[in-house]
Amino acid sequence: MPEFRQNKATKEWVILAPERGKRPSDFINxxxxxxxxxxxxxxxxxxxxxxxxxDKPTLVIPSxxxxxxxxxxxxxxxxxxxxxxxxxxxxxxxxxxxxxxxEVIIEHPDHNLTLALMxxxxxxxxxxxxxxRQKEISKNDKIxxxxxxxxxxxxxxxxxxxxxxxxxxxxxxxxxxRYPMEKAVLHYDKLGTCVFCDMIDEEIRQEERxxxxxxxxxxxxxxxARSPFETRIYSKKHMPSFVAxxxxxxxxxxWVLREVLGKLYYGLNNPNYNYxxxxxxxxxxxxxxxxxxxxxxxxxxxxxxFEIGSGIYINTIAPEESARFLRDTKTK
Amino acid sequence: MPEFRQNKATKEWVILAPERGKRPSDFINxxxxxxxxxxxxxxxxxxxxxxxxxDKPTLVIPSxxxxxxxxxxxxxxxxxxxxxxxxxxxxxxxxxxxxxxxEVIIEHPDHNLTLALMxxxxxxxxxxxxxxRQKEISKNDKIxxxxxxxxxxxxxxxxxxxxxxxxxxxxxxxxxxRYPMEKAVLHYDKLGTCVFCDMIDEEIRQEERxxxxxxxxxxxxxxxARSPFETRIYSKKHMPSFVAxxxxxxxxxxWVLREVLGKLYYGLNNPNYNYxxxxxxxxxxxxxxxxxxxxxxxxxxxxxxFEIGSGIYINTIAPEESARFLRDTKTK
Numbered sequence: 309m310p311e312f313r314q315n316k317a318t319k320e321w322v323i324l325a326p327e328r329g330k331r332p333s334d335f336i337n338x339x340x341x342x343x344x345x346x347x348x349x350x351x352x353x354x355x356x357x358x359x360x361x362x363d364k365p366t367l368v369i370p371s372x373x374x375x376x377x378x379x380x381x382x383x384x385x386x387x388x389x390x391x392x393x394x395x396x397x398x399x400x401x402x403x404x405x406x407x408x409x410x411e412v413i414i415e416h417p418d419h420n421l422t423l424a425l426m427x428x429x430x431x432x433x434x435x436x437x438x439x440x441r442q443k444e445i446s447k448n449d450k451i452x453x454x455x456x457x458x459x460x461x462x463x464x465x466x467x468x469x470x471x472x473x474x475x476x477x478x479x480x481x482x483x484x485x486r487y488p489m490e491k492a493v494l495h496y497d498k499l500g501t502c503v504f505c506d507m508i509d510e511e512i513r514q515e516e517r518x519x520x521x522x523x524x525x526x527x528x529x530x531x532x533a534r535s536p537f538e539t540r541i542y543s544k545k546h547m548p549s550f551v552a553x554x555x556x557x558x559x560x561x562x563w564v565l566r567e568v569l570g571k572l573y574y575g576l577n578n579p580n581y582n583y584x585x586x587x588x589x590x591x592x593x594x595x596x597x598x599x600x601x602x603x604x605x606x607x608x609x610x611x612x613x614f615e616i617g618s619g620i621y622i623n624t625i626a627p628e629e630s631a632r633f634l635r636d637t638k639t640k
Numbered sequence: 641m642p643e644f645r646q647n648k649a650t651k652e653w654v655i656l657a658p659e660r661g662k663r664p665s666d667f668i669n670x671x672x673x674x675x676x677x678x679x680x681x682x683x684x685x686x687x688x689x690x691x692x693x694x695d696k697p698t699l700v701i702p703s704x705x706x707x708x709x710x711x712x713x714x715x716x717x718x719x720x721x722x723x724x725x726x727x728x729x730x731x732x733x734x735x736x737x738x739x740x741x742x743e744v745i746i747e748h749p750d751h752n753l754t755l756a757l758m759x760x761x762x763x764x765x766x767x768x769x770x771x772x773r774q775k776e777i778s779k780n781d782k783i784x785x786x787x788x789x790x791x792x793x794x795x796x797x798x799x800x801x802x803x804x805x806x807x808x809x810x811x812x813x814x815x816x817x818r819y820p821m822e823k824a825v826l827h828y829d830k831l832g833t834c835v836f837c838d839m840i841d842e843e844i845r846q847e848e849r850x851x852x853x854x855x856x857x858x859x860x861x862x863x864x865a866r867s868p869f870e871t872r873i874y875s876k877k878h879m880p881s882f883v884a885x886x887x888x889x890x891x892x893x894x895w896v897l898r899e900v901l902g903k904l905y906y907g908l909n910n911p912n913y914n915y916x917x918x919x920x921x922x923x924x925x926x927x928x929x930x931x932x933x934x935x936x937x938x939x940x941x942x943x944x945x946f947e948i949g950s951g952i953y954i955n956t957i958a959p960e961e962s963a964r965f966l967r968d969t970k971t972k
Contacts, residue, residue: 314864315862315864316835316842316863316864317835318823319823320866320951322864322866322952322954323952326956326961330956330957332869332907332961332962332965336908337909337912338909386954398846399845401864455946458945463942464945466944476950478952482950482951484950485951487650487815503648503649507649510731510732513731531645531647531730532654532733576667576668576669579669582944582945582948605948606667608667611797612791612797612798612914613787613791613914613915614718614787614806616789616916617787617935618787618810618816618817619652619815620652620810621654621655622657623654623656624656624658626656633664
């Protein structure tokens with residue numbers, strides 16, 4: 309059974325998920341093998357024809373006929389939905405059962421297609437699936453935070469090649485999310501504005517880190533980017549949670565997202581990346597001081613001792629330069 | 641010139657160090673090449689005979705005769721010592737010149753030796769070099785934090801195979817360090833004790849995550865370990881900064897550290913790892929609520945979208961099991 313544990317000093321939580329894992333001896337170092345993430349299509353549990361290898365879907369788009377998007381419970385979930393959330397003491401340490409919801413968004417029937425190359429309405433359907441599932445999962449009283457993310461490529465932590473994203477919903481709002489909230493409250497109490505709205509306005513004013521733009525969204529390499537080509541997509545209007553996005557905005561976001569992923573794909577030759585949609589915790593969807601956004605992090609550099617120790621990232625490419633490169637890259 | 645930049649929302653700092661880096665097109669994805677970190681000895685700037693390839697050392701041990709440890713300014717430093725620390729505004733964003741001190745501790749003349757296999761007094765000399773340089777650098781009024789770290793192996797971010805550690809001293813205490821301090825103050829104000837001392841006592845009482853022990857130090861896999869085999873070495877007595885360690889304790893720590901690194905080396909076949917010594921900020925060396933420690937993180941798993949997005953790490957091996965494995969591993 310998975311378990312949450314809290315670091316007594318820092319108050320950070322971890323998830324112990326031993327059933328996903330292996331024995332210590334499985335971690336003995338071997339020479340880097342060239343492992344492919346491209347599972348054999350016949351064996352791929354996400355490919356059409358193999359639907360019986362996954363649990364009953366929580367969402368299928370379109371709802372009739374051949375599916376494009378299937379959302380299914382994660383078979384190798386780090387958290388389980390049928391557990392209590394009571395915190396318990398282990399001596400003077402805090403723990404809790406590993407309650408949570410973990411789902412996989414299978415984005416497309418085509419095993420070898422990636423989001424950057426899909427049709428616009430297909431990308432829109434993936435984003436709609438995110439929103440619908442986030443909305444539904446948020447109704448669970450025990451859930452406090454929904455994290456949506458995509459790991460692309462082996463170096464970004466994917467084990468399956470078939471295009472997919474993930475949702476993990478936790479009963480816990482971790483310090484990593486809470487601390488920036490506290491800063492945002494301080495900013496709001498001081499200036500009466502959403503710090504994210506202010507940051508976005510300033511980025512638009514300074515212009516040089518903007519990659520692309522639509523009526524409601526902006527994609528940019530942020531002023532304090534932690535790594536080369538780190539990109540963020542923000543809603544220009546104040547919107548604390550991704551659940552509030554409407555159908556028209558979904559299609560606009562689909563265009564901006566595909567544009568950014570396309571520029572990475574063509575400009576950097578399909579790099580490994582992680583992307584994450586960060587929303588306000590459940591219950592804070594209408595707050596005046598938070599703002600959802602999408603962060604796309606090409607997996608190009610390795611955070612080493614200094615980054616892990618200090619949390620200060622060393623970025624060897626100025627975001628102005630990253631943005632210029634991506635701006636100038638043509639998508640086909 | 642390197643530059644600090646602050647994320648307006650989260651108050652996290654990054655370092656832009658473009659002179660270390662490359663042009664955007666240098667980051668175009670290529671198939672994983674099997675690159676060795678084993679530089680040719682003849683060309684290795686850290687090997688005996690090539691001392692003229694590094695700047696004048698800031699410390700040599702022993703001070704006469706053949707050197708064992710040489711500390712030199714980092715030639716590819718992300719920060720530079722001759723800059724002002726004044727914060728400046730870029731529109732409404734905060735930045736500062738990249739002032740800081742970056743040094744390399746060359747640990748041994750032997751290009752192919754690693755810390756796990758050195759003689760005890762050699763390990764002791766490396767630790768002494770850390771302490772001496774931290775002490776000296778701390779005298780600089782503009783420095784607020786000294787981070788000592790070691791990246792072992794390519795996957796841990798090393799570019800040079802010759803055994804070495806690094807020191808980076810910054811004028812900034814980042815949120816990553818400040819937040820746990822705030823928690824420690826809350827704990828101190830509530831209970832009147834150092835939260836780290838309490839945590840260490842509890843770990844010793846629970847016993848099952850202890851790897852090894854000496855009079856003054858304990859090595860353990862913490863209750864809320866973020867990844868398999870994550871190990872911490874703590875001083876059993878309250879000590880906020882590594883600079884306070886005395887010569888006798890240095891030799892005891894050398895034994896504990898070599899024991900832990902040896903267990904990783906033999907038990908996991910010389911895995912890639914990062915280790916970090918975290919000390920209280922300069923000026924807080926005598927505080928009652930902080931505690932220096934060493935954290936050793938074998939580079940076995942990849943933090944992916946969920947970890948980056950939530951700060952919640954999924955650990956597939958319980959620290960009790962990691963500790964048992966390391967406890968049972970014989971060092972030769």
